[in-house]
Amino acid sequence: MQQPPNSSRRQFLGLAGGAAALGAIPVITVRPAEATPAMLASAIQNVTAGAVVHTGKVKLDIPPLVENGNTVPMMVTVAHPMAPEDHVRSIHVFNEKNPQPNIANFYLGPHSGRAQVSTRIRLADSQKIVAIAKLSDGSFWSASVDVVVTLAACTEEVI
């Protein structure tokens, strides 16, 4: 592929990612590894309403190398007390590259005793998964994990 003489591949990707974050290009398939795609950012915005999201407290357990992207076990644990005056209200899980950024929302309360949920998810491709917890004081905490989805060797046409 021909490239302008002064443009490295990295620069090109950086520009594309920047444009996506501004919403100029709704969906792009090539982007820098650390950029947050617009759809994921807006799904997170819907939950946090722009509040600061701290890193920490949340633990996201997903196998780093999954056997089949159609059924991936996932567990979210929030290291926080579950007391009436101070507890985890909800846990929200997002992904980067599925057709839709939301995976699930879980609503808990002080009676939960432990802020830990698990389920099984679908991952269309290797990508970043983000879990955000909302505490009763209104603060948000998060963790993210990069997952490698290997493609099965012998798949059958499902439909």
Next chain:
Amino acid sequence: MRPFGAIAAALLTASAVCAAEIPQADRRSGYSFMKADTKAMQDEDTANPGMLWVLDGEALWKRKLGAANKACADCHGDARTSMKGIAARYPAFDKAAGRPIDLEQRINSCRSNHQQATPLPFESRELLALTAFVSRQSQGTPIETGADPQLAPFIARGGERYMQRQGQLNLACANCHDDNWDKKLVGSAITQGHPTGYPLYRLEWQSLGSLQRRLRACITGIRAQAYDYGAPELVELELYLMSRARGMAMEAPGVRP
């Protein structure tokens, strides 16, 4: 890695009835190739989606139907005792058919002859559910398929087919599952092809499925024309594989990637 000569040698001796291409001591269930998370899904009933079909099968077992208005339970009683070890002996020789039939075909023959109901389509939820429920009663029992001497010629034919190169990729089942089972194909482990867990829940399918479905997918994978569901060739292949796994523990409903 084994020398290529081993494949040729295996092909030359293909007509022999051999249940020990892989030495007994080296035989491994597909379960042992799985990652811990996938094993955990099979290990616990309430985590194993295959149990949803077992539950459905239990309900169907008690349902009266057909012109005879009979339930499976009316003849066979409590499946926990009457069906214990049964699936571990299938495919089995059927006198009326004069040839082996698999468990799905046995259930359908019961429906036609005793319940006077229409047979269930292969891979239908009901047939998978009944098969899963019956197979579940053999969980942990050693596979005994192939003990009946009448089955010998059919096992031999299944074995020949297992060793026969076919399709655009010109591969025999044995090329992967006997000769390269300790390796990987793309990201997937190549297993030894012991059908210990069928019908089983495949993460890829996101559903329970039969051994015939798996064999058809494998045959399509080597770009050969898959046999139709219920074809004698498929049943002979099932029979060969089950007799090859003789002594291994039944796991149905298994979970595989």
Next chain:
Amino acid sequence: MASALINVPAKAKRGDIIEIKTLMSHIMETGYRHTTTGEAVPRNIITSFTCRFNGNEIFRADLFPAIAANPFITFFTTAAESGKFEFEWTGDKGFSETASASITVE
């Protein structure tokens, strides 16, 4: 045919934190797949799961197409008194299933 598998301990001590595991039969069709002839397969998923204890909601989840078929959901609760857990799954095409399980708290 829709089956549910629920794992709730039959007995617990007051104040114990117990795990609840649920598994529900459902295809969870994403709405993003096409048949070989190119027709879109319409979305058909469970969108909501709720657990109530003695009538009060103790856990709820919103599900999206990224949840695998036959949804498996686990969560925790504190055993405060004996009673009944009621589980409800609702979704597209009028899907609605319920299950229940009882616990004795000593």
